[in-house]
Amino acid sequence: xxxxxxxxxxxxxxxxxxxxxxxxxxxxxxxxxxxxxxxxxxxxxxxxxxxxxxxxxxxxxxxxxxxxxxxxxxxxxxxxxxxxxxxxxxxxxxxxxxxxxxxxxxxxxxxxxxxxxxxxxxxxxxxxxxxxxxxxxxxxxxxxxxxxxxxxxxxxxxxxxxxxxxxxxxxxxxxxxxxxxxxxxxxxxxxxxxxxxxxxxxxxxxxxxxxxxxxxxxxxxxxxxxxxxxxxxxxxxxxxxxxxxxxxxxxxxxxxxxxxxxxxxxxxxxxxxxxxxxxxxxxxxxxxxxxxxxxxxxxxxxxxxxxxxxxxxxxxxxxxxxxxxxxxxxxxxxxxxxxxxxxxxxxxxxxxxxxxxxxxxxxxxxxxxxxxxxxxxxxxxxxxxxxxxxxxxxxxxxxxxxxxxxxxxxxxxxxxxxxxxxxxxxxxxxxxxxxxxxxxxxxxxxxxxxxxxxxxxxxxxxxxxxxxxxxxxxxxxxxxxxxxxxxxxxxxxxxxxxxxxxxxxxxxxxxxxxxxxxxxxxxxxxxxxxxxxxxxxxxxxxxxxxxxxxxxxxxxxxxxxxxxxxxxxxxxxxxxxxxxxxxxxxxxxxxxxxxxxxxxxxxxxxxxxxxxxxxxxxxxxxxxxxxxxxxxxxxxxxxxxxxxxxxxxxxxxxxxxxxxxxxxxxxxxxxxxxxxxxxxxxxxxxxxxxxxxxxxxxxxxxxxxxxxxxxx
DNA sequence: CAGGAATTAGCC
DNA sequence: GCTAATTCCTGA
Numbered sequence: 253x254x255x256x257x258x259x260x261x262x263x264x265x266x267x268x269x270x271x272x273x274x275x276x277x278x279x280x281x282x283x284x285x286x287x288x289x290x291x292x293x294x295x296x297x298x299x300x301x302x303x304x305x306x307x308x309x310x311x312x313x314x315x316x317x318x319x320x321x322x323x324x325x326x327x328x329x330x331x332x333x334x335x336x337x338x339x340x341x342x343x344x345x346x347x348x349x350x351x352x353x354x355x356x357x358x359x360x361x362x363x364x365x366x367x368x369x370x371x372x373x374x375x376x377x378x379x380x381x382x383x384x385x386x387x388x389x390x391x392x393x394x395x396x397x398x399x400x401x402x403x404x405x406x407x408x409x410x411x412x413x414x415x416x417x418x419x420x421x422x423x424x425x426x427x428x429x430x431x432x433x434x435x436x437x438x439x440x441x442x443x444x445x446x447x448x449x450x451x452x453x454x455x456x457x458x459x460x461x462x463x464x465x466x467x468x469x470x471x472x473x474x475x476x477x478x479x480x481x482x483x484x485x486x487x488x489x490x491x492x493x494x495x496x497x498x499x500x501x502x503x504x505x506x507x508x509x510x511x512x513x514x515x516x517x518x519x520x521x522x523x524x525x526x527x528x529x530x531x532x533x534x535x536x537x538x539x540x541x542x543x544x545x546x547x548x549x550x551x552x553x554x555x556x557x558x559x560x561x562x563x564x565x566x567x568x569x570x571x572x573x574x575x576x577x578x579x580x581x582x583x584x585x586x587x588x589x590x591x592x593x594x595x596x597x598x599x600x601x602x603x604x605x606x607x608x609x610x611x612x613x614x615x616x617x618x619x620x621x622x623x624x625x626x627x628x629x630x631x632x633x634x635x636x637x638x639x640x641x642x643x644x645x646x647x648x649x650x651x652x653x654x655x656x657x658x659x660x661x662x663x664x665x666x667x668x669x670x671x672x673x674x675x676x677x678x679x680x681x682x683x684x685x686x687x688x689x690x691x692x693x694x695x696x697x698x699x700x701x702x703x704x705x706x707x708x709x710x711x712x713x714x715x716x717x718x719x720x721x722x723x724x725x726x727x728x729x730x731x732x733x734x735x736x737x738x739x740x741x742x743x744x745x746x747x748x749x750x751x752x753x754x755x756x757x758x759x760x761x762x763x764x765x766x767x768x769x770x771x772x773x774x775x776x777x778x779x780x781x782x783x784x785x786x787x788x789x790x791x792x793x794x795x796x797x798x799x800x801x802x803x804x805x806x807x808x809x810x811x812x813x814x815x816x817x818x819x820x821x822x823x824x825x826x827x828x829x830x831x832x833x834x835x836x837x838x839x840x841x842x843x844x845x846x847x848x849x850x851x852x853x854x855x856x857x858x859x860x861x862x863x864x865x866x867x868x869x870x871x872x873x874x875x876x877x878x879x880x881x882x883x884x885x886x887x888x889x890x891x892x893x894x895x896x897x898x899x900x901x902x903x904x905x906x907x908x909x910x911x912x913x914x915x916x917x918x919x920x921x922x923x924x925x926x927x928x929x930x931x932x933x934x935x936x937x938x939x940x941x942x943x944x945x946x947x948x949x950x951x952x953x954x955x956x957x958x959x960x961x962x963x964x
Numbered sequence: 965c966a967g968g969a970a971t972t973a974g975c976c
Numbered sequence: 977g978c979t980a981a982t983t984c985c986t987g988a
Contacts, residue, residue: 259976263977269976292975293979314976893971955973 254303257281257316259289260346261298262353264587266952268301268345270308271316281316283331284324289316299349301331326352327565329602334563337595340944342951342960343588351560354544367391371422389709389718391423457488460629465495467606468570475597477577477622478610479863480631485610488631489573490523492608497527497552501570504599505556506592508579509533509793524554531557531564559584559592562599572600577609577618578825581793593618594964612637613828613863616821616870617881617964637861638831640805640843644850651738651746656804656844660747660784664754668801668838669777670784672747673830674740675810677760677788679705681737683721687730692722704762705741738806744786759787770794792829799835803843809852817879818963820854824866827858880963883915884940886947889923891930891957898956902931905954909935912946940964 255278258268271289273281281287281303288297295317307313326349334348367375367388375388460476467474478485493503505520509532520528529546547555550567557564559582574582574596582592593609600607609618622628645653652660652672663670682691682700692701694712701710701719708721724731735742740758747754757773764770776782778798791797811823827845835841845859857866875882888905892898902920910917914937923932937943943962951960 261975261977263975265975265977267976271976289976291978294975294977296975296977308976312976957972 254278254281254305256304256307257287257300258302258304259287259298259316260301260344260349261291261296262344262346262350263296264344264347266342266344269298270313272313273303274315277316277319280319280322282324283328284326285322286320286325287316288318288320290314298346299326299331299353301335301345325354329599330563330565332602333595333599336598337590338588339948340594341589341591341962342947343590347588348590349563352563352565354541367423374422385719388422389720392707392709392718454631456629457484457631458491461488461491461495464492464571464606464608468492468496468501469499471604472606473601473604474606474627475600475622475625476606476608476627476629477614477618478608478629478631479612479614479619479622480610480629481612481633481637484631484633485575485612486520488629489575489608489610490520492571492573492606493520493524493554496570497524497554499570500550500552501568502552502566503554503571503573504561504564504566504569504596505554506559506561506572506574506582506596507556508576508581509558520554520556527552528554528556531555531561533558559590562592562595569599569603569605571606571608572596573608573610575610577611578613578615578821580822589961613825613866615825616867616874619867620871620881635836638834638836638843639861640803640827640831640845640859642850642856642859643844643846644848645807645846646848650750651743651806652750652804653846656846657750659802659842659844660754660804661751663802664751664783666801666840667780667783669780669798669835670802670804671791671797671800671830671833672743672784672786672804672806673791674738674743674786674788674806675808676702676737676739677762678711678739679703679741679745680735680739681810682735683710683733684736685725685728685730686732686734688725688728690725690727692726702739703735705745737810740786740788743806747784747786754784755782756784756786757782759785759791761788761790771796774798789826789830792826792833797833799837800833801835801838801841803831803834805830805843805845807847808845808858809847809849809855812849812852812854817874817877820866820870820873824854824858824863824870827855828861831861878916878936883936883938884943885963886935886943887932887961887963888935888947888951889930889932889959890920890954891959898931901954901956902933905950906933908950909933909946912950914942914946 255273256270257273258270260268269289269291271287277287281300283300283302285300286297287300288295291298297320330352331349334352335345337343338345338348371388372392375385375392457478457480460478464474464476478488489505493505496503529543531540531543535543547553547564547566552568555561555564555566574593577593584590584592597607609622611618614622619628641655643653643655648654650657660670660672680703683703684691692710693699694701699712701712703721704711709718710721711718725733740760740763744756744758747756757777759770759773764773773782773785774794774796777785778796785791785800805827808823808827811826812819831843834843845855847855849855853869854866857863857869874880879885890898890902890905899920906917906920914935916936918934918936920931920933923930935943935947937946947960947962951958
């Protein structure tokens with residue numbers, strides 16, 4: 253009889269806790285059931301992940317109080333998957349299990365804080381203290397949840413200052429009932445897009461689909477990358493899926509949370525029909541429960557959903573597909589951190605089922621791996637890829653280079669739709685005093701403050717510090733500011749000035765805060781009531797964006813400047829994603845990539861749709877610098893205020909990891925984010941498992957706040 | 965140096 | 977995430 257149970261909680265706790273199992277619960281305490289147990293001064297419900305007979309070493313022992321389920325609510329394979337992901341990403345096992353737990357009936361409201369009229373007046377009059385003005389400035393831009401102010405990145409002392417503002421009547425809280433989505437999306441979606449799908453697949457794809465189906469049938473792991481445009485991938489997926497369903501097995505289909513790539517979903521809707529269960533963020537709790545019940549049986553189904561669908565329990569899993577593999581949304585960066593692509597590989601390997609990745613512009617890592625393993629399946633498009641004209645903006649005075657402006661005017665005259673993509677929200681990335689070169693910076697984070705013209709405020713995009721935009725330069729007293737690094741507001745202003753007849757809308761998270769507002773703008777754009785959308789990359793993650801006859805991409809080279817080994821990859825993928833909105837049914841449709849680096853090979857490759865050209869250069873760069881996929885890598889950051897102590901701790905950790913003898917340890921180097929000081933180490937190893945083992949041994953003893961990012 | 969506010973460690 | 981313990985800070 254098992255006398256101990258390991259329990260995980262849906263809290264950011266790094267490990268499982270061991271409890272004694274009282275005799276009365278000995279039979280009921282099984283892996284996968286919920287149990288209530290004492291945790292600190294309170295009790296909490298968690299999930300039993302293991303029962304055993306090994307008394308825990310050292311740690312104190314308390315008995316669990318109650319077993320809440322007669323039967324396991326989570327099957328062993330999902331418990332194990334979440335456990336392995338938590339160890340890989342140093343995140344919470346219990347939090348990872350949350351999407352696998354049947355939807356609870358709690359937490360139906362949330363709190364919002366907003367500024368009152370007296371608060372606005374006090375802020376404008378400057379009668380608030382520095383700290384109060386900072387918090388009030390944030391609230392002036394938009395309302396926030398109280399927990400927003402608890403985030404370290406927002407403000408030290410945020411909660412206290414906030415309660416003072418509330419006490420003085422300058423701010424107020426209100427409870428927002430979480431309302432069920434009124435317009436329910438049916439479980440089987442009907443897709444508005446009409447397209448002629450070419451279901452004939454060419455030979456290489458047909459052969460690959462046959463391989464995948466055969467592996468699914470034999471219960472064998474196999475990994476393939478379907479490299480090609482959405483319509484081609486869709487027909488290849490469908491061929492695999494039909495076969496797997498016909499053998500009575502289930503398919504897990506993961507897609508990024510961008511509607512769903514429309515060609516793929518349309519193909520699924522017509523090819524699989526009723527046997528698809530779509531999981532997505534617009535489901536109401538009732539629909540979510542209905543979907544869960546449908547997936548709970550052994551019926552052959554396609555379960556399609558975003559990254560969290562990875563944790564859907566399935567009795568008869570036969571195939572996993574991850575479409576749009578290079579989309580950033582597969583990596584969850586907030587707690588619990590995990591990468592659904594890595595999780596999909598783990599799940600496919602353990603379940604002994606084939607794994608199919610698909611993308612038109614895959615990650616360098618996936619492409620290299622597929623090439624090496626012979627898993628690459630190239631599917632040429634029916635049409636050649638969209639090509640963008642590259643335009644040099646260095647000699648142009650305004651934000652829109654002349655060739656782009658002319659095309660915009662012509663497109664407007666023809667009453668056709670235009671989308672202009674700018675990289676930033678707000679008005680300008682930063683202000684520059686042309687007289688002395690001064691740039692207002694955040695006093696805590698040292699990065700340039702963003703100008704928000706409408707509120708006349710400067711905002712730090714790291715820590716949300718805000719202050720009124722200064723009228724005169726604090727250094728030289730100059731009265732003229734030059735806004736640099738165009739945001740959507742500035743681009744919109746220029747279009748209005750140069751082309752007053754254009755009916756224009758700004759599409760960013762600040763202008764359009766709710767889903768309803770976003771849908772409304774898209775409907776008007778589709779219906780011809782809006783000619784030009786000036787959008788941040790947010791637009792590319794919306795469902796139902798109509799195609800446009802002119803796409804302008806403004807200065808994507810800004811994304812290349814980040815000191816991140818994946819900046820090139822991200823920029824390429826983003827440009828190709830923007831270009832997808834080009835209306836290919838219009839023979840006069842054009843795309844323009846405006847840049848101050850017109851000769852940059854990555855931009856040229858992105859404009860031409862030359863993935864292989866991009867890959868050849870990028871993989872060489874990764875090889876030379878020893879980045880993934882040529883090494884497994886971890887960025888370890890230690891955070892704190894006491895700089896000397898921090899540095900000592902970081903050096904010790906670096907030495908410790910070096911002693912354990914893995915590939916390479918770089919640093920520690922000083923980093924700053926959100927007003928915090930940190931020291932960062934980079935550890936690299938040839939083998940991912942070796943790196944994970946070293947980190948698992950070296951990290952837990954390190955006290956204090958730390959973050960780990962792991963890449964392969 | 966009190967007394968409260970802010971931050972952080974620990975939760976089995 | 978919540979609470980208790982610890983550290984920090986203000987103001988005399």
